[in-house]
Amino acid sequence: MTDKKPRVETADRRRPGNREDRLRAGLIGLGMMGRHHARVLGSLDGVDLVAAADESGDPHGVAGGRYLVSSLDELLEYDLDYCVVAVPTVLHEPVGLQLAEAGVHALIEKPLAHDVASAERLAWVFEEKGLIGAVGHIERYNPALQEARRRIEAGELGRVFQVATRRQGPFPGRIADVGVVKDLATHDIDLTAWVTQQEFVSISARTAFRSGREYEDLVAAVGTLADGTVTNHLVNWLSPLKERTTVITGEKGAFICDTLAADLTFHANGTTATTWDEVARFRGVSEGDMIRYAISKPEPLRTEHENFRDAVMGKDADIVTMRQGLATVRVAEAMIAGAQVGTSVATGTAEL
Known part of the structure; x- marks a missing residue:
């Protein structure tokens, strides 16, 4: 029309x-x-x-x-x-x-x-x-991460020690104006800061250029959040395997979020002593229960739109604000800069 x-x-x-x-x-x-x-x-x-x-x-x-x-x-x-x-x-x-x-x-x-x-x-x-x-x-609205965030706030994981993400898959023909850091890794930067409610304070990275484009197509990064939580992020456009995984490790165990399937699994630290000596020496931390939670799985994009609609209408809503989006761009640029100079770079997000 x-x-x-x-x-x-x-x-x-x-x-x-x-x-x-x-x-x-x-x-x-x-x-x-x-x-x-x-x-x-x-x-x-x-x-x-x-x-x-x-x-x-x-x-x-x-x-x-x-x-x-x-x-x-x-x-x-x-x-x-x-x-x-x-x-x-x-x-x-x-x-x-x-x-x-x-x-x-x-x-x-x-x-x-x-x-x-x-x-x-x-x-x-x-x-x-x-x-x-x-x-x-949009990853903030993935049901697996939403449920992990809720359970972390409820204290079910205890203190968070580390957030590790893996985001890899084939090159998308639609992307031409930025590299894998600003396209894909920004998902991991934002979800990590959001699920922990902590800002990045520094980051270091290594990048690679393997597909003949001017922008990076692979990054491996290690970051530190304001409370000392360690993060690491593996992101590329070079793998035939499509993977979207976030592992959040804390004092009571670890959450594994598969955001492709929107599944959340909890691996608990065990409270029962391992008496088989050979296994005990190998495992280190004792093994506890493993639970895959049954959770509602609404479409993340629809949840994102519902929250933005509600914000415009003056209702309570959970949106990614532009200041938060700015903080993510700051971390992404620090990631790229860190790869160029080969050292850890301060993110500058605390000033926001």
Whole structure:
């Protein structure tokens, strides 16, 4: 559908509280992630996806008869309450700034921006204008990590000692403007800080360039959080094995989160002594119960959208704020810098 809907005059713009509890949403970017955002927005309670924009049209056929335009200028003519941004990373800043100037709340795909300076400008302008700005770090909403976070807060793991993540798989053809650190490793940076509720204070890394591109396609990183928790992250685009695993080790045992299957398993430290000498010498820490929890598994992207919708409507919600997104970009850049100089680099997130 290409005919434009007449613009509602400013004095009559329908905002939350002045309408029948429904929000008008827009979407810019209809690529690999945009198509999934379109699917969820099109069926989200309390939200009407009124229009979408992409200069390449609708390659996946997800507009579903809604108004389809080629630019953000045209998209803004549809009186949006909020907009989801799923354009290439280098375009996050100009698109986000234009939305802020128009007074439109925004959910921007991760990472927040391609560098720290751009991320700072976005975070500042949304705060300055009193707008809701969020970043699409979807792993936070994975049921396995959500349940792990709840159980850690309840003290079931005791003090956290280490968070180790593995995120590897084949190269995605959709990524051209950033490397594996800013595309994939930002998931691990954000989920680690969130699940522990601790900031990164330093990080070191090694990277490799094996696929003939200008950006890194492999990283191995070791970090330290503010409370002394040690983290390590193995991320690559070079493996035929697709793996998304987070292991959180604490004084009472370890949580293993398989975020592909949304499974959470707990390996408890044992309280029963091992009397078989050979096994005892090999195992070290005594072995306890292993539990795979039966948990509800809603789609993470839908949970992300539900929380952002609620935030725009002034309800309690758990969103990834732009300041948190900025902190993640800082750690990612420190990771890249650490790989270049071969030493540990301070992340600078504490100043946020």
